[in-house]
Amino acid sequence: MFYWVMKRIVVGPILNLLFRPWVKGLDNVPASGPAVIVSNHLSFSDSIFLPIVVPRTVVFLAKSEYFTGKGVKGRLTALFFRLSNQLPMDRSGGAASSSSLSAGMDILNDGGVLGIYPEGTRSPDGRLYRGKTGVAKLVLATGVPVIPVAMIGTDKVQPIGRRIPNIRRVGIIIGEPLDFTRYEGLEDDRFVQRSVTDEIMYELMRLSGQEYVDAYASTVKERLAAEKAAGRKAPRPGADTRRAAVRISNDAATPAPGAVTEIGRAPSDGSRTADEAADTPGNGTTGNA
Known part of the structure; x- marks a missing residue:
């Protein structure tokens, strides 16, 4: 309910009025069934603009630190992320990360849409960086389509470290779904995981026009x-x-x-x-x- 109210009544109308986001390829998002939306990551505001333009509810994997903050601010932040359909993502590796991926897999098995930033963090300079293979593990294990999305200009709206955004237009380009079912049965192959991840990042680079850096x-x-x-x-x-x-x-x-x-x-x-x-x-x- 909180997600719907914020999207349709509170935040959505205000952002549409102020920032007038333009969208290309919205019909590439399936009307039903599970899917993974993968996006480049330029700004904190990516996680606000993207869910607003996508008709379906998008559940994001959020870094676990947002759910463990101390004090009033930390508790309010954790409450906001829980109410807005975010799942904690432990990025330390090993069993903790595997457990976080399982939570994402549950969303997909229930027919939902999962949002992931393959770079793992915001770009420090506006360029596109190497993707992490966790997204490939999810996609290969579930066989769901991948919807590539390029966020355009959000780093100009809210650069890293800036709290008050600049009022200017942003763009969202949604690419055609990527199908990786040809790798069925190879979800544990690390070379396949890297190949799938690199294919996803290439598509994000193509859609966004960003310079690509082969480093994390x-x-x-x-x-x-x-x-x-x-x-x-x-x-x-x-x-x-x-x-x-x-x-x-x-x-x-x-x-x-x-x-x-x-x-x-x-x-x-x-x-x-x-x-x-x-x-x-x-x-x-x-x-x-």
């Missing part, structure tokens, strides 16, 4: 935080992964939504192994770091 956003954020704590001037986020970024031709200064670009090579700094060990889908603000 969480790794980049940790490095930036460490450099800040050490008092060093932080370089542009992702600078150490420049060679892994998608290469865009010189005559296209700003990639347009829908542009297809080339995925570069994976980084060789060894960070992938550590992240793969805890490879689960986060959900950025609803799952962000």
Whole structure:
């Protein structure tokens, strides 16, 4: 009831009036049956605009920290996320993460729509980062279609660290469903999981026009935080992964939504192994770091 009231009566009408979100491909969302919506993640507001434009109820996997806060603010935050159909997602890996994925699987088995941000956290610089394979584990185990979604301009509305949003239009591009039933019976194969995840990320890159970096956003954020704590001037986020970024031709200064670009090579700094060990889908603000 809370979700419906906020979407239809309180928040939805206000956001539609102020931000006038434009949507392309809404008919790609199935009218019934289970599905996983995967999206790039630029801003906290992604988790507000996306559910408002999708006709069906979307249940997101949210990082578990939002449900364990202390004090009045922490308890109010946890209450809000529970009332707005968010599920806690433990991203520490191992049994805890597996249990969180099981909760998402229950939503799909009940015929619901599950929302996931494969990057696991918000992009630190507007680029698209490497996806975590938890989304592939869910999709391969359930055989449900994947609906790719590109959020456009939400990082300009509410950049990381900004509480009061800028009033400007945002866009949502919903791609055609992706079918991975060809991998039936191979849900435990790590190579298949990575292949499915990379295919999903390529589609998000194609829809959004973002530059792709073949490194985990969480790794980049940790490095930036460490450099800040050490008092060093932080370089542009992702600078150490420049060679892994998608290469865009010189005559296209700003990639347009829908542009297809080339995925570069994976980084060789060894960070992938550590992240793969805890490879689960986060959900950025609803799952962000």
